[in-house]
Amino acid sequence: NAGVTQTPKFQVLKTGQSMTLQCAQDMNHEYMSWYRQDPGMGLRLIHYSVGAGITDQGEVPNGYNVSRSTTEDFPLRLLSAAPSQTSVYFCASSYRTGANGELFFGEGSRLTVL
Amino acid sequence: KQEVTQIPAALSVPEGENLVLNCSFTDSAIYNLQWFRQDPGKGLTSLLLIQSSQREQTSGRLNASLDKSSGRSTLYIAASQPGDSATYLCAGHSGANNLFFGTGTRLTVIP
Numbered sequence: 001n002a003g004v005t006q007t008p009k010f011q012v013l014k015t016g017q018s019m020t021l022q023c024a025q026d027m028n029h030e031y032m033s034w035y036r037q038d039p040g041m042g043l044r045l046i047h048y049s050v051g052a053g054i055t056d057q058g059e060v061p062n063g064y065n066v067s068r069s070t071t072e073d074f075p076l077r078l079l080s081a082a083p084s085q086t087s088v089y090f091c092a093s094s095y096r097t098g099a100n101g102e103l104f105f106g107e108g109s110r111l112t113v114l
Numbered sequence: 115k116q117e118v119t120q121i122p123a124a125l126s127v128p129e130g131e132n133l134v135l136n137c138s139f140t141d142s143a144i145y146n147l148q149w150f151r152q153d154p155g156k157g158l159t160s161l162l163l164i165q166s167s168q169r170e171q172t173s174g175r176l177n178a179s180l181d182k183s184s185g186r187s188t189l190y191i192a193a194s195q196p197g198d199s200a201t202y203l204c205a206g207h208s209g210a211n212n213l214f215f216g217t218g219t220r221l222t223v224i225p
Contacts, residue, residue: 040217042118042218101163106157107156
């Protein structure tokens with residue numbers, strides 16, 4: 001059982017470059033979300049989705065785009081990377097909405113923007 | 115906005131000790147509270163989920179309690195082992211689709 005799979009695990013970008021962090025889950029979870037983890041700040045919600053075709057902004061959405069064309073996949077796009085986006089990114093999913101269900105996390109994607 | 119605080123930031127204990135990790139939150143209208151474990155360079159693993167109508171949850175050597183009126187949750191670890199060494203995070207839901215995380219307590223269990 002793969003759970004929540006994130007790729008890539010590590011990425012280095014130059015300022016202004018674009019990239020997509022991939023997230024896939026095989027648990028048929030309706031709720032998926034992206035968090036970033038920064039030292040001393042805890043995890044903060046970037047975007048979330050409560051089902052295919054439905055996305056919404058979290059606490060820190062600026063500079064990021066998401067889409068949810070299937071139940072399984074929830075990619076996070078950085079259109080023009082900035083050094084402030086250097087962080088560890090986590091994808092998480094839940095059977096119910098995030099308010100009710102146990103969250104399952106991927107292993108993270110460490111992004112460095114030079 | 116929900117603010118979640120975890121004190122202490124780091125804790126070292128000898129193997130076999132019982133210990134308590136603390137989590138406090140500002141919004142008493144919390145919907146549920148989850149405790150997670152994070153190993154270095156890894157993702158978060160859910161340990162216990164306490165729903166709004168519950169006061170505690172137990173799993174093996176772990177027991178988590180939730181007191182909404184005082185804005186506190188505690189994670190009790192019995193008979194600690196070196197394998198328990200990790201960072202423990204609590205996160206609270208206030209009804210929206212967002213979990214507010216504390217910055218964690220880094221636990222080291224010394225053999």
